[in-house]
Amino acid sequence: MQSQLNLQIERLKQILSANGQPFVPEAGASEAGLRRLEEKTGIRFDRDFKDFYRFSNGSGHA
Numbered sequence: 001m002q003s004q005l006n007l008q009i010e011r012l013k014q015i016l017s018a019n020g021q022p023f024v025p026e027a028g029a030s031e032a033g034l035r036r037l038e039e040k041t042g043i044r045f046d047r048d049f050k051d052f053y054r055f056s057n058g059s060g061h062a
Helices: 003-018 031-041 047-055
Strands: none
C-alpha cells in the first residue's frame, strides 16, 4: 500500500478513536475480483484505487 494511503488510514483511525468509534475495515478485494470488475465495467482502475480496495472492499454499510 502506498505511503499516502497509509497516512490517511492512520488519520482515520485517530479520528474514529477520538470519537469512541471502532475502526473495522472490510476484507480487501481479491486480484480476481478487481479484474472481473474492470472487465464488467470496461474501466481500467489506477494503482491508488486498487490499493484502496485491496485494503478494504467497501464499508459494510447500506
